[in-house]
Amino acid sequence: MTPRQDAPANPRRRPAREALLAAAARRFYADGLAGTGIDSITAEAGVAKKSLYNNFSSKADLVTAYLHARHEEWLELYRAREEGASAPADRVLAVFDAYADHAGFAYERGFRGCGLLNAAAELPAGDPGREAVRRHKEEVEALLAGHVTGLLPQSPERAASLARHLAFLLEGSMARAGLEGDDACLREARRIAAGLIGDL
Template sequence: MSTTAKEKILHAASILFYNKGIEATGINSITNKANVAKMSLYNNFSTKNDLIASYITIRHQEWLDLYAIQENRAKTSLDKILAIFDAYQDHAEFNYENGFRGCGLLNAAAEFSANSPHRVAVKKHKEEVESIIKRHLSHLTQDQNKINELALMVSFLLEGSISRAGLEGSSHKVTAAKVLTKKILEKEIINEK
């Protein structure tokens, strides 16, 4: 199956945005890496901002797809929460050209102003992850305050662990956060029943 110019551009942009940063990556670098004419880029994306928006959408879907695989393997609601860490670990252990640099979406968000559309899109992704946690917690407890509190705590452990994993170039902190999360949730919810 042949790859379209749009797919080549998105693939090249994804690699360069992750490795070098969005602002530091110029259109010429993208078209050179994609091996397409500059006009091909503008035929598929009217601006660099459109390309960035597509990159953020792709990174988000990529994570959702990784999570779906892990979630399907999980048997219990607790396992489905812990599977979120496994999906983050899958991302961390991907064979990046220049090594793992942390969450690609958080890296992207750091390059934009607080209320920019790109940063808002990343925020929505993180909110969706927290929403997934809440959904699974609701099968473990009916206490909405506890669900909200624990979902926030799990999301903090998750994001902190992926940030540390990016700094260290290793997914060990994600594994450690998963173990901590399991202990906390067992103590807070499962052992209460």
């Protein structure tokens, strides 16, 4: 029932929502949530302020959409890496590769680590956005746990512990990579992970 199933070819009638989301993603990632003003987003998107409030009810709503889009984007990267990784060990490493891809996206200019974690750092303790980031990280860990269970079918609790271990490794290396400004930490974490699941 959606009247517009394909993107309109006319540039005059381009969907403002996507331009806004793309611009918001760049500004939020680079300057932080609180450090980014509405005007700078609309200016970068080349869009009127009214269009922002036509598509989003508030800045907080735009932040929510940003977090959701970033989650989806990561899933996309992971799915791309998962193709061709059939063995459980390769699927574990595919998660690490997806993280590196995610880093590579922003790497060209001012890599600052995981956008979701950075956003969560700005949100107060009980904030729904913070909960969304928590769920994302738990989902990534669950993904790892699924693959690790394939490697250790005989002992589920050892598998769960290893999955946590890998998840911490992944998260910590991403945080450090953001501070260092390059993805060397991520490559090293992948190597360490390969060692952990290699000698099973």
